[in-house]
Amino acid sequence: MKEKKLIINSSNNPFSLFKEWFDEAQKNEINDPNAMNLSTISKSNFPSSRMVLLKDFDDRGFVFYTNIKSKKGKDIINNPNVSLNFHWKSITKQVRIEGKAISVSDKEADKYFNSRPKESRIGAWASNQSSKMNNREDLIEKYNFYKEKFKEDSIPRPDYWSGFRVAPILIEFWQDMPFRLHDRLEFIKINNKWKRKKLFP
Ligand SMILES: Cc1cc2nc3c(=O)[nH]c(=O)nc-3n(C[C@H](O)[C@H](O)[C@H](O)COP(=O)(O)O)c2cc1C
DSSP, X not given: OOOOOOGXXXXXXXXXXXXXXXXXXXXXXXXXXXXXXXXXXXXXXXXXXXEEEOOEEETTXXXXXXXXXXXXXXXXXXXXXXXXXXXXXXXXXXXXXXXXXXXXXXXXXXXXHHHSOHHHHHHHHHOOTTSOOSOHHHHXXXXXXXXXXXXXXXXXXXXXXXXXXXXXXEEEEEEOOGGGOXXXXXXEEETTEEEEEXXXX
């Protein structure tokens, strides 16, 4: 592994720094360098976490796709405050993000949906994500039903399947350092400007 530079010497823009780290993770992580933990808050104020895949990012935020009627989808519609967490084991780095999840446009969701393999698009039709399933055969049956239904046609995006962009107000970079004297840098958005501060490990 190449020697780490202290984050404080890195970019002043958290998105450029994220890109730098994400590029490094993509080169080193065995699989799913774009996997991130997403935490949401339920109506009864309980946190809930699961992994999702980062599909796009820029200065506006971090995009993932899902079934908006799923547990996470319902949580977000009730309370858009969410957090994300990346941990890239291969490069011993972590990024923590807090912000608001905002629906992507239909056009953006269509574009991504249409880029997915046919089987995944059929799968989106077949799964009532996070609803009770009596047995797996029900899922396979539904999959085969939609496979047949869309045999001749293009597969439209289900209206319950879309993306969220997490617009961050906080991004924290953490990297492992010898003797647990880890290196942390927190960016907070105040009046539309990113302010940075170092944190004790
Ligand atoms: C590495 C990994 C990536 C995943 N990516 C996604 C994703 O991008 N979108 C999604 O809806 N579920 C994804 N899942 C499944 C979710 O973790 C979760 O099981 C599912 O979305 C239902 O979550 P919910 O009941 O909290 O809504 C992924 C799981 C793993 C382990």
